[in-house]
Amino acid sequence: MNGEDIRLVIAAVAGIVLAILLIVRWRLHPFIGLLVGAFAVGLFAGLPLGDTAKAVQKGVGDIVGGTGLVVALGLSLGAMLHLSGAAASLATGALRLTGPKAAPWATLGIAIVIGLPLFFETGLVLLLPIVVAAAKAMPDNGDPDGTKLRLIMPALAGLGVVHALVPPHPGPLLAVEALKANLGLTMLYGVIIAIPIAILAGPVLAKFVTPGVKLTEPVLSDPVHDLQPPHRAVSLFIVLLPIVLIATGELAKLVPALANSPLLAAAANPVLALLITNLLALPLLFGRRLGEESIQDAIWFETMGAAGAILLAIGAGGALKQVLVTAGLSDLLARLVMMYSISPLLLGWLVAVGIRLAAGSATVATITAVGIMPGVVAASGASPELVVLAIGAGSVFFSHVNDPGFWLVKGYMGTTTADTFRTWSLLETVISVAGLVMVVGLSYLV
Numbered sequence: 001m002n003g004e005d006i007r008l009v010i011a012a013v014a015g016i017v018l019a020i021l022l023i024v025r026w027r028l029h030p031f032i033g034l035l036v037g038a039f040a041v042g043l044f045a046g047l048p049l050g051d052t053a054k055a056v057q058k059g060v061g062d063i064v065g066g067t068g069l070v071v072a073l074g075l076s077l078g079a080m081l082h083l084s085g086a087a088a089s090l091a092t093g094a095l096r097l098t099g100p101k102a103a104p105w106a107t108l109g110i111a112i113v114i115g116l117p118l119f120f121e122t123g124l125v126l127l128l129p130i131v132v133a134a135a136k137a138m139p140d141n142g143d144p145d146g147t148k149l150r151l152i153m154p155a156l157a158g159l160g161v162v163h164a165l166v167p168p169h170p171g172p173l174l175a176v177e178a179l180k181a182n183l184g185l186t187m188l189y190g191v192i193i194a195i196p197i198a199i200l201a202g203p204v205l206a207k208f209v210t211p212g213v214k215l216t217e218p219v220l221s222d223p224v225h226d227l228q229p230p231h232r233a234v235s236l237f238i239v240l241l242p243i244v245l246i247a248t249g250e251l252a253k254l255v256p257a258l259a260n261s262p263l264l265a266a267a268a269n270p271v272l273a274l275l276i277t278n279l280l281a282l283p284l285l286f287g288r289r290l291g292e293e294s295i296q297d298a299i300w301f302e303t304m305g306a307a308g309a310i311l312l313a314i315g316a317g318g319a320l321k322q323v324l325v326t327a328g329l330s331d332l333l334a335r336l337v338m339m340y341s342i343s344p345l346l347l348g349w350l351v352a353v354g355i356r357l358a359a360g361s362a363t364v365a366t367i368t369a370v371g372i373m374p375g376v377v378a379a380s381g382a383s384p385e386l387v388v389l390a391i392g393a394g395s396v397f398f399s400h401v402n403d404p405g406f407w408l409v410k411g412y413m414g415t416t417t418a419d420t421f422r423t424w425s426l427l428e429t430v431i432s433v434a435g436l437v438m439v440v441g442l443s444y445l446v
Helices: 003-025 031-045 049-067 067-084 088-095 103-115 120-136 146-166 170-178 181-207 232-252 263-267 270-291 293-327 329-340 343-359 360-369 374-380 385-392 403-413 417-443
Strands: none
Touching: 003 031, 003 120, 003 293, 003 329, 031 049, 031 293, 031 417, 049 067, 049 293, 067 088, 067 170, 067 232, 067 270, 067 293, 067 385, 088 103, 088 120, 088 232, 103 181, 103 232, 103 343, 120 146, 120 403, 146 181, 146 385, 170 181, 170 360, 170 374, 170 385, 181 232, 181 385, 181 417, 232 263, 232 270, 263 270, 293 329, 293 360, 329 343, 329 374, 329 403, 343 374, 343 385, 343 403, 343 417, 360 385, 374 385, 385 417, 403 417
C-alpha cells in the first residue's frame, strides 16, 4: 500500500467513526450522522467538495429510487397484514395446532413465512406481540420467563435469517442488483442455509441462554383493532404471493420455452411483485371496509411513519457508500484481494460487520459493503450469489445500542439491557458467524 492508499483507509475509518459519534454520543438521527460521515470521508480523502456532493446525491438517489420502492411496498403490505389481523390470525392458528413441546418450532416456521415479504421491523411488530400473548397461555413448568423466551427467540431467529439472507428483503435484494447476482440462485442458496441457521440461533440457542433471564411486562404492545380477520388461507396467500411471483419468474428462465416470456420476466421484478400483492391485499384483507376513510388513513399512516425513518437512513447509507466508491476504496480492496489472496467471502463479511457495528443498521451495512465489493467480485471471479449471502450474514453481527432494532426487541421482550445483549445480540451474532461458515462451506459445492 502506498501513501494514497493509506490516506484513503484513514479517511474511510475517520468518516465512519465520526458518524458513530454523532449517532451514539450526540443522539443525532442516522440520516444526519451518515451524511456528515459521507462528506467527512470525501474531505479527508482529498475529493473536491463538489464531487463529494455529487456522489452523495447519486448514492441517495440510487438507493431510494431502487430499494426504496421495495421498502415502501413491503411496509405498506406489512401494515395491511397488521391492521387486518391477518398476521395475528396466521400465528395464533398455527400455535393452536401444536403442543407446548412443538411450539418453539411452530414460532420459528411462522416467523420465516411471515418474515419473507416484510421488512425486519415490520415483521417484529407484527409477530412478537402474538408470540408473547401465546407464551402467557402456555404451561410454564415453574419457569414462566424461560417459557416465554423459548417461544420468542425462535421467532426472532426466523425473522433475522430471512432479513439477512433471503431476497426480496431490501438488503439482500440490493446486493443482488449491485453485484449482478442471479436472484433465483441467491434465493435458493439463501433458503438452503437460512433454515439450519434459524434452528441453531432459535430453538437450540434458547435452551442455553434463557435460564436465569428475568422479564418485566413488555413496554410495547400491539394496538387493538375492531376488524374481522380474513380467512387464514387468504392471509397465507397474501404473505406468499410476492415470493411465488419472483420465484416463478426466475425459474422460468431455466425453461427454454419460457425464457423469453415478458410476463414472467416482469413477475420476477420485486417492485412489480410487491405492487401486485398490495393491490390484491387491499380487497382480500379488508373486504367491504376497504372504502372506509379510517381504514385507509390507518394503513397509510402506519406505512408512512415507518417508511420515512427507514428511507432516510438507508438513503444516507447509500450516500456514504457512493463517496467511498468515488474515493477509490472499491478499487483498493480489489487490489488487496489479488495481492494477498484474501477470500472475497470473508472480506465482504468483515466489511459488513464493520459497518454494522458502526452504523447499527443491517441494511446500511449491506448497502455500504456491496457498493465497494463489485471490483473485488470481478477481480477474484467469486460467485456473486455467495458474496451477497456473506455480506448479508455480516450485516446482522452483534446488534447493540446504536441499532434501533435492539431497543425494539428489548421493549417487546421485556428484558433488561444486559439480558438483551445476552439473548438478542448473541442470537444475531450466531446468525452472522454461522452464516459465514455455511456460505464458505457452500462455496466448495457450487
